[in-house]
Amino acid sequence: MKNPPSLDQLISALRVLPGVGPKSAQRMAYHLLQRDKPGAEKLARALEHALSHIGHCQRCNTFSETPLCALCADPARRQDQLCVVEMPADMLTLEHTQSYDGLYFVLMGRLSPLDGIGPRDLPLEKLAHRALDGAVREVILATNFTAEGETTAHALSELLKGHGLTLTRMARGLPVGGELEHTDPGTLAQALFERRGVTGG
Amino acid sequence: MKNPPSLDQLISALRVLPGVGPKSAQRMAYHLLQRDKPGAEKLARALEHALSHIGHCQRCNTFSETPLCALCADPARRQDQLCVVEMPADMLTLEHTQSYDGLYFVLMGRLSPLDGIGPRDLPLEKLAHRALDGAVREVILATNFTAEGETTAHALSELLKGHGLTLTRMARGLPVGGELEHTDPGTLAQALFERRGVTGG
Numbered sequence: 001m002k003n004p005p006s007l008d009q010l011i012s013a014l015r016v017l018p019g020v021g022p023k024s025a026q027r028m029a030y031h032l033l034q035r036d037k038p039g040a041e042k043l044a045r046a047l048e049h050a051l052s053h054i055g056h057c058q059r060c061n062t063f064s065e066t067p068l069c070a071l072c073a074d075p076a077r078r079q080d081q082l083c084v085v086e087m088p089a090d091m092l093t094l095e096h097t098q099s100y101d102g103l104y105f106v107l108m109g110r111l112s113p114l115d116g117i118g119p120r121d122l123p124l125e126k127l128a129h130r131a132l133d134g135a136v137r138e139v140i141l142a143t144n145f146t147a148e149g150e151t152t153a154h155a156l157s158e159l160l161k162g163h164g165l166t167l168t169r170m171a172r173g174l175p176v177g178g179e180l181e182h183t184d185p186g187t188l189a190q191a192l193f194e195r196r197g198v199t200g201g
Numbered sequence: 202m203k204n205p206p207s208l209d210q211l212i213s214a215l216r217v218l219p220g221v222g223p224k225s226a227q228r229m230a231y232h233l234l235q236r237d238k239p240g241a242e243k244l245a246r247a248l249e250h251a252l253s254h255i256g257h258c259q260r261c262n263t264f265s266e267t268p269l270c271a272l273c274a275d276p277a278r279r280q281d282q283l284c285v286v287e288m289p290a291d292m293l294t295l296e297h298t299q300s301y302d303g304l305y306f307v308l309m310g311r312l313s314p315l316d317g318i319g320p321r322d323l324p325l326e327k328l329a330h331r332a333l334d335g336a337v338r339e340v341i342l343a344t345n346f347t348a349e350g351e352t353t354a355h356a357l358s359e360l361l362k363g364h365g366l367t368l369t370r371m372a373r374g375l376p377v378g379g380e381l382e383h384t385d386p387g388t389l390a391q392a393l394f395e396r397r398g399v400t401g402g
Contacts, residue, residue: 016240039217046214
């Protein structure tokens with residue numbers, strides 16, 4: 001006794017999604033076929049459409065339907081700051097703060113030996129080319145503060161140093177509204193180590 | 202600053218999958234477009250194929266590519282026992298035990314008012330028609346022992362009683378290899394209540 005072949009194929013195909021194991025894939029397939037056929041149809045079409053329409057911005061490497069993404073094409077952005085992030089979501093999050101008006105470069109990943117992602121899997125040449133275009137003066141290494149993100153930031157600083165660029169990293173410290181008692185020791189130690197002078201003190 | 206429209210459409214389409222919220226949908230879309238385009242292609246095709254090929258067995262209601270599923274078409278199965286389960290996965294699990302050679306009926310769901318699934322959303326008429334075909338003598342109500350499953354079993358027993366069928370429910374009790382100390386009080390109480398005579402005792 002087995003599932004019909006096309007059901008098994010669907011269950012197996014759903015496992016390409018990150019974080020979806022055999023049990024969830026089965027549950028998803030049942031749900032789509034039993035309760036949401038229009039949703040399944042929509043998903044199939046969205047996949048096809050995205051595959052045929054989405055490429056990478058030739059300048060910042062983020063997902064884009066046009067050769068140049070909207071942000072890179074915006075003449076109002078500062079051309080001398082380049083903020084390097086891991087994923088497009090990081091760029092969206094930073095844009096949400098409305099506190100940065102330079103440009104971005106999206107790595108589409110991070111160095112992660114455990115996942116088999118090494119320097120060759122990141123667009124380092126494209127980044128070097130972009131950062132050394134003559135207009136960029138500061139590169140903000142805004143990879144995550146995880147082990148992988150820190151390793152990536154280090155590798156990027158090695159890649160870009162010695163070309164007269166200012167390389168910066170976002171500050172670590174307590175979150176706005178954060179209380180010392182509820183901050184992890186690592187962050188607290190870092191915040192103490194990177195303490196800043198107080199004006200008027 | 203936004204995602205390209207076809208990326209946003211894909212993220213929104215992925216949310217038809219049960220248990221997938223906005224963050225996972227975004228992560229899935231990034232993964233597919235960045236790291237597994239062949240997988241995305243495969244998923245789109247599997248969805249289309251399953252949608253066009255999979256229907257329901259006219260006898261037991263499970264997913265099937267043929268009018269009659271392989272199990273219902275098997276003449277070696279006992280025709281007088283009908284085991285009613287919630288989902289095809291339950292049928293597969295029971296088949297795996299190799300301890301049942303009757304037939305099945307798959308509800309494709311359970312009564313679940315919280316999810317908006319009432320009696321009209323289950324194939325109760327189809328079940329009644331199937332159970333009262335004259336060959337069936339025992340109906341085993343094998344819905345889950347959850348609140349929804351118990352409610353469903355009760356509704357099914359109301360539906361099928363008074364027609365001379367033997368209605369049974371699977372036994373509750375300790376699992377094989379189970380220890381009293383590590384069994385929850387509800388199961389323990391039920392196991393005590395449903396204790397059986399010991400032969401030779």
